[in-house]
Structure formats: C-alpha cells, structure tokens
Amino acid sequence: MGRSKDTKKPKGRMGAYAFFVQARRKTYGDSSVKKLVFADFSKECAALWKNMDVNDKKPYQDSADKDKIRYDKEMANYKPSKGDKKKGKKRKKKDPNAPKRNLSxxxxxxxxxxxxxxxxxxxxxxxxxxxxxxxxxxxxxxxxxxxxxxxxxxxxxxxxxxxxxxxxxxxxxxxxxxxxxxxxxxxxxxxxxxxxxx
Incomplete structure (x- = not known):
C-alpha cells in the first residue's frame, strides 16, 4: 500500500533539457501530421539537443536557472506534513565483531x-x-x-x-x-x- 503524496511539496525543478523537450512536445502537439511516438520523439530530441549550439540552448538554460531559484525558495519555506516522514524498514545493526562474509x-x-x-x-x-x-x-x-x-x-x-x-x-x-x-x-x-x- 503506497503512502499518500504530500500535495504541498514543491514541484521538482526542471533542467534545461527538460524545458527543451517540453517545447518540442508543444510543436508536435500543434502538428496534426506527425503522431507522437515516444521512443522516436525521445531519440529525435536527444539528437537535436546534442548537436545544438550553446546559444540555442541558452533560453532553456535560463528557464532552468529561473526554475532552480523558484524551487530553492519553495523548498526553503516547505514544511513536510507529519504523515510524510519517510518510513523505511529499519535495518538490523550489524555486529562489528561478526565474521566477515565469505567472498564468491x-x-x-x-x-x-x-x-x-x-x-x-x-x-x-x-x-x-x-x-x-x-x-x-x-x-x-x-x-x-x-x-x-x-x-x-x-x-x-x-x-x-x-x-x-x-x-x-x-x-x-x-x-x-x-x-x-x-x-x-x-x-x-x-x-x-x-x-x-x-
């Protein structure tokens, strides 16, 4: 059974490449000719991004920088709700005197x-x-x-x-x-x- 998601937690920050992909997706959405196939779309985006000039990447990098500032501000003010504390299985402490395990x-x-x-x-x-x-x-x-x-x-x-x-x-x-x-x-x-x- 999954834990309930904290709705007040700030949305994660996006990198420059993520902003680029988002922009590409919008152009695909406007085009009724091309149907979006995720694998092909991902390969195309990766190839375009790899060959893109630094100046062409700049607007996406600027967006990423702004988003980082937004995220950092929101995280500074964020207080996790009490029910959102990570509950993991507590690992049994290993006895330091126990023999070292055998190696394969x-x-x-x-x-x-x-x-x-x-x-x-x-x-x-x-x-x-x-x-x-x-x-x-x-x-x-x-x-x-x-x-x-x-x-x-x-x-x-x-x-x-x-x-x-x-x-x-x-x-x-x-x-x-x-x-x-x-x-x-x-x-x-x-x-x-x-x-x-x-």
Missing part, C-alpha cells in the same frame, strides 16, 4: 583485477568497472576460474568456522548475562527476606 569466486577475481581495470579506465565509475569485470569473468579461461573457485571454497570454510566460534561466543555471553542477572535477583530477594526476619 567472482568477488575474489574482482579484488585481483579491479586496480588494473581502473588504471586503464580512470574516468569510469564503479558501475562501469563492475560491468567490465563481469564481462572479463564470463570469458575467463577455465583454469584461472578454477583457482578463484578454490579460493571461494576456502573462504567459505573460513567463514563457517569463524561463524561457529562467533555463535558459541554469543551463546556463552548470553548464558553469563542470564546467570548473573538471576544470581543478582536471588541475592536481592534473600537480602530482603533477611530484613523481614529482623
């Missing part, structure tokens, strides 16, 4: 090769690097892949052992805390019974 063969390969890919493509973002690593992994020769598969098996064994030890430690702590709380409650009850007998 692909992740072990990525750790080895990431620096080389980054060196070749310094301008790439994380997603592009990950995509390249994935492509390389798919065509990696089976012998090299087997090395990482063995590494992954070894790392899983490490994780399982560490997890067993971690769970045993948690159980021990729980046991100690419950026994100390029960002994403190029994000592307080015995001291109260001693005072009653006086």
């Amino acid at each position: 063969a692909f992740f072990l390969y990525s750790n080895d090769e990431r620096a080389a890919v980054r060196a070749q493509h310094a301008d790439w973002n994380v997603g592009m690097v990950a995509k390249k690593l994935s492509e390389q992994w798919k065509v990696l020769d089976p012998q090299r892949k087997a090395k990482y598969d063995r590494g992954a098996v070894k790392d899983k064994e490490r994780y399982m052992k560490a997890m067993e030890a971690y769970k045993a430690k948690l159980a021990q702590k729980k046991k100690e805390s419950s026994s100390s709380s029960s002994s403190s409650s029994s000592s307080s009850s015995s001291s109260s019974s001693d005072s009653d007998s006086d």
Whole structure:
C-alpha cells in the first residue's frame, strides 16, 4: 500500500533539457501530421539537443536557472506534513565483531583485477568497472576460474568456522548475562527476606 503524496511539496525543478523537450512536445502537439511516438520523439530530441549550439540552448538554460531559484525558495519555506516522514524498514545493526562474509569466486577475481581495470579506465565509475569485470569473468579461461573457485571454497570454510566460534561466543555471553542477572535477583530477594526476619 503506497503512502499518500504530500500535495504541498514543491514541484521538482526542471533542467534545461527538460524545458527543451517540453517545447518540442508543444510543436508536435500543434502538428496534426506527425503522431507522437515516444521512443522516436525521445531519440529525435536527444539528437537535436546534442548537436545544438550553446546559444540555442541558452533560453532553456535560463528557464532552468529561473526554475532552480523558484524551487530553492519553495523548498526553503516547505514544511513536510507529519504523515510524510519517510518510513523505511529499519535495518538490523550489524555486529562489528561478526565474521566477515565469505567472498564468491567472482568477488575474489574482482579484488585481483579491479586496480588494473581502473588504471586503464580512470574516468569510469564503479558501475562501469563492475560491468567490465563481469564481462572479463564470463570469458575467463577455465583454469584461472578454477583457482578463484578454490579460493571461494576456502573462504567459505573460513567463514563457517569463524561463524561457529562467533555463535558459541554469543551463546556463552548470553548464558553469563542470564546467570548473573538471576544470581543478582536471588541475592536481592534473600537480602530482603533477611530484613523481614529482623
């Protein structure tokens, strides 16, 4: 079930390209000859915008700048309604003492090769690097892949052992805390019974 939309929230700001597309859409609307097909329209707009001169883009940029000022002013005065607070699922806090998860063969390969890919493509973002690593992994020769598969098996064994030890430690702590709380409650009850007998 979706949350109700805050109707008082300011309308999002538009960029120069969005103003350009809006203007193009109006010209399409006036023309009864051309029927608007979204995919074709989008491609056409993108191509026109890409080849457009800076001076031709200026009116759209000016509109975007004005819209940014409008948006910033409205956001400064905007107070979210009480029901509009973001309600997300609270994530369980991760225990810093918990063992580090085991890595898959692909992740072990990525750790080895990431620096080389980054060196070749310094301008790439994380997603592009990950995509390249994935492509390389798919065509990696089976012998090299087997090395990482063995590494992954070894790392899983490490994780399982560490997890067993971690769970045993948690159980021990729980046991100690419950026994100390029960002994403190029994000592307080015995001291109260001693005072009653006086």
